[in-house]
Amino acid sequence: MTGRSEPRRGPASQDRGLAATWVNQTAADFGPSSAGRSASVESLPDAKARKVYGNWLERCRQFKELEVSFDASAGVLWCHMNPIGRPSVTSGLVEEGCELQCSVKRVFEEVSSSGLHPVRYMVWDSKIPGVFNLGGDLRLFSQLIRQGDRAGLLAYATACVQVVYNNIVGLGLPILTISLVEGDALGGGFEKALSTNVLIAERGTRFGLPEVLFGLFPGMGAYSLISRRIGSAQAKRMVLSGRVYGAEELYELGLVDVLTEPGEGRETVDDYVARNARHHAAQCAVFRADQRVNPLAYEELHDIALIWVETALSLEEPDLRKMERLAAAQDRRRAAAVSQGQTKAP
Secondary structure, three states: OOOOOOOOOOHHHOOOOOOOOEEOOOHHHHOHHHOOOOOOHHHOOOHHHHHHHHHHHHHOOOOOOEEEEEEOOOOEEEEEEOOOOOOOEOHHHHHHHHHHHHHHHHHHHHHHHHOOOOOOEEEEEEOOOOEEEOOEOHHHHHHHHHHOOHHHHHHHHHHHHHHHHHHHOHHHOOOEEEEEEOOEEEOHHHHHHHOOOEEEEEOOOEEEOHHHHHOOOOOOOHHHHHHHHHOHHHHHHHHHHOOEEEHHHHHHHOOOOEEEOOOOHHHHHHHHHHHOHHHHHHHHHHHHHHHHHOOOOHHHHHHHHHHHHHHHHOOOHHHHHHHHHHHHHHHHHHHHHHHOOOOOOO
8 A cells, every 4th residue: 555545534534524723823833933934824825725725724623632733834734632631542632633634635635626735744743741642541441441342442443543544644645744752652652653754753752662561562553663664573672672762762773753952843843844845745755655665554554453452352450450550640640731731621
């Protein structure tokens, strides 16, 4: 399956209507390197595209766990994760991520006749200081496992796989996906970061796959993605060790593409986009070629997710208690951020 393939639509990515909060980004929001940029849809030169994109932005309302902003002049769609409750891959965050990806595809189809493709980059980052994402919804997992709810676990895993796959293939569009990691990325959060075409990380940030600590493994893309980048032997070591890695170490291994200094992540993304503006088509072609040489099919991700579901259902009570202790630690981290006014309350 190449980068030109159409993203497959899993259960969580059906058309449920557009529901997003669009923040018209100002130059101040993007920092000094973005001074003078306009985020208004009026910067689009084509009248039909202005109408379609304007209507799209107008229709997009009220995402609860994603905040979305669009820098139209640079073609950068920012997807700011801000999950309700613990900073994990909640069901709501996954569902809204699927909806956003599908809405981007639909609006491309509406303006395709003009030949204009204003969205050139999708950037995923986090609104929670010090955290990109801490991984799967552990309390949900323990609840579903105790209930023996295979369908519930599979629905969650399938929705996660859909978001990951869409990132990998750039939605089947001339879009490059980027992760900006400015805080811990663990478990499913690490998988989300790995799924994009480019991974930019602050020095000092931490990455890890802790699932082995409670008898599981990262089942929504990590093994496939790490294997294709740096080999299956290293992927097995990372998955089975439960180790925490620094951004610098992962840069040397080849999993992090760009290192940035703390506090300079947004500027680094701006600079990356500006530096590669003339080479965007070539970059998209290279990632499509990479998909041809090292194809990652949706079916592979889905089959591994099935293994994850069966493994989860085999966990015993001591494993579930470990899982819940980790969830409690995530809760405390979120509560500390809320108490300091750094993020919204659940």
